[in-house]
Amino acid sequence: MRMAIDLAIQNASAGGGGPFGAVLVRDGEVLATGTNGVTSANDPTAHAEITAIRQACRVLGGFQLQGCQLYTSCEPCPMCLGAIYWARPSGVFYACTAADAAAAGFDDSFIFDELRLEPSQRHISMKQLLRSEALVAFRTWEQKADRILY
Numbered sequence: 001m002r003m004a005i006d007l008a009i010q011n012a013s014a015g016g017g018g019p020f021g022a023v024l025v026r027d028g029e030v031l032a033t034g035t036n037g038v039t040s041a042n043d044p045t046a047h048a049e050i051t052a053i054r055q056a057c058r059v060l061g062g063f064q065l066q067g068c069q070l071y072t073s074c075e076p077c078p079m080c081l082g083a084i085y086w087a088r089p090s091g092v093f094y095a096c097t098a099a100d101a102a103a104a105g106f107d108d109s110f111i112f113d114e115l116r117l118e119p120s121q122r123h124i125s126m127k128q129l130l131r132s133e134a135l136v137a138f139r140t141w142e143q144k145a146d147r148i149l150y
Helices: 002-014 048-060 078-087 098-103 109-115 131-143
Strands: 021-026 029-035 068-074 091-096
Touching: 002 021, 002 029, 002 048, 002 068, 021 048, 029 048, 048 068, 048 078, 068 098, 078 109
Parallel strands: 068 091
Antiparallel strands: 021 029, 021 068
């Protein structure tokens, strides 16, 4: 955890991005680290947890992180939480809370609120189009004998 906190402090001091750091560990060995690079990379998905997950998956040569622990300097945002669930680490440890992040100007509570709404009620316009045509992709996937489930 101290490594994740140190990465967050260094990243905030260096101006490389937001004050967030993450470390992925397996069997006591650091597999990957990540810092927030949203503004430095002009990438809204470049959160510390996502960066660490991507790096760890490359190191392990797979897309799931069973047996790994994620240490992050702050409670994960909704996007990172989604990535964490897809990656399936064994556990997550965090230092600061979402409320701490909000007090520093990183308030993601509106995203949690939006997720509870029907798509038609969200602040960003969302309209369904061409569902029957798009379902062909799922039917094609379901028929693949060599599909890899995740």
